[in-house]
Amino acid sequence: MxxxxxxxxxxxxxxxxxxxxxxxxxxxxxxxxxxxxxxxxxxxxxxxxxxxxxxxxxxxxxxxxxxxxxxxxxxxxxxxxxxxxxxxxxxxxxxxxxxxxxxxxxxxxxxxxxxxxxxxxxxxxxxxxxxxxxxxxxxxxxxxxxxxxxxxxxxxxxxxxxxxxxxxxxxxxxxxxxxxxxxxxxxxxxxxxxxxxxxxxxxxxEGRERELPVASEKAARPRVREVAILLRVRGRDEHERVMVRRAPTGLFGGMWEPPRVVARDRHAARAEIEHALGVKITLDDARARKVSHVLTHRHLEVSVVRGVASRPPSAVRSEAWDAVAVVAPHELATRGVSTLARKLLG
Ligand code: SF4
Incomplete structure (x- = not known):
């Protein structure tokens, strides 16, 4: 029936x-x-x-x-x-x-x-x-x-x-x-x-349609603080951005985004990104912009700062990323770019 x-x-x-x-x-x-x-x-x-x-x-x-x-x-x-x-x-x-x-x-x-x-x-x-x-x-x-x-x-x-x-x-x-x-x-x-x-x-x-299914306990979503740097390259078009591709496994795997790392502040982030990309970075003094992004298991809070790289990075030394490129705005449409990355780019 x-x-x-x-x-x-x-x-x-x-x-x-x-x-x-x-x-x-x-x-x-x-x-x-x-x-x-x-x-x-x-x-x-x-x-x-x-x-x-x-x-x-x-x-x-x-x-x-x-x-x-x-x-x-x-x-x-x-x-x-x-x-x-x-x-x-x-x-x-x-x-x-x-x-x-x-x-x-x-x-x-x-x-x-x-x-x-x-x-x-x-x-x-x-x-x-x-x-x-x-x-x-x-x-x-x-x-x-x-x-x-x-x-x-x-x-x-x-x-x-x-x-x-x-x-x-x-x-x-x-x-x-x-x-x-x-x-x-x-x-x-x-x-x-x-x-x-x-x-x-x-x-x-039994009049229990609002009680069922029984609610399961929801795990709290931890907050993760990160810093992203919107990097341009000295002497090149100021609209171009240094983008990294995340390694294929894990969250956002294979997607392109501005370099972002878990870091206590912008200076720690700069040091880590300088090491990973093999370039010198000068940070802009302006205040960081805050971007919040909720994922299933965590809540990302990203401080976005601007910076200038001394030259175009040519290789990456990082487990998190497997490629780097200097990308013009019109090229973004041809690459996998997440909603988070679009928020970071502003
Ligand atoms: S199956 Fe859902 S909608 Fe249908 S009577 Fe039961 S509780 Fe109501």
Missing amino acids: IRAALLAWYDDNARDLPWRRTRDPYAIWVAEVMLQQTRVETVIPYYARFLERFPTVDALAGAPLDEVLSCWSGLGYYRRARLLHRGAQHVAARASFPRDADAIREIPGVGRYTTGAIASQAFDLPAALVDGNVARVLARLFAIEDDVKKGAGLRRTWQLAEQLVAGPRPGALNNALMELGATVCVPREPRCTLCPVREACVARR
Whole structure:
């Protein structure tokens, strides 16, 4: 009854989203990666641009990482783009896109959730998926008392999702659960009167729909203080900036940005950056500009100061960076530049 009600409701109420109009596993994969931690409205234009630039898995696999990151610029969580690129190279090395859940799961960067999305939506396989929306719906519908983000609660949500997806139209069923969580069974004020499964919902029956899912304790986000130097080069165009590329692993990997380091003050930062870039730096006396940037696990507070390098740096000696360049403003569009870097550049 729950299954049929969800499917009928989905048929009448599904939002028309671009990735729902395709059965191409590559396009579905791109959408799912973009949708992790990013809102639907933000993803739509990026998705269209990305598929226009890299229309097939082979096109993505053959593109330089810099170009992929440039297309991803502004979407955040750049590790997703690096993994997608690596995953595309894995798929391109095969004769065709893998068509069963185990083989899909072997693609680098593809986890259990994305496997469920690709397998069910592209190939009609009964593969479950659980994201935040699905977990909330299931926690309420079946009154799961444990934290659905870990341990027994997490296992229970996957078990229930697997039971529900078994049957006809598994892709639509998965979408229905996600859509219900996104539009009706929303976090604070679930709209139960519009819900197709309200008769079966235990939380609703017990008047506990606002209590579930149980809140997990949030880890405090530590504040990290950094200094960034907006560096120009003596004797060159004053609009050009020295930019460094972050090493491929870790936060902002592969992205270009002004040099920034964790440092107690501007002088300590200057010394570290001088050493890393092998140039002398003269700092501007003006007051630092403050840039604040919140990430999932930390809160960056960056003091931005200006400086002049004695000559163009030609190499980097740093574990954090793997390349350096003096970049004109118009060249920024062709490089992967994060939202944080744009804030720093001002
Ligand atoms: S009845 Fe309310 S709480 Fe239960 S699944 Fe529907 S929207 Fe969520």
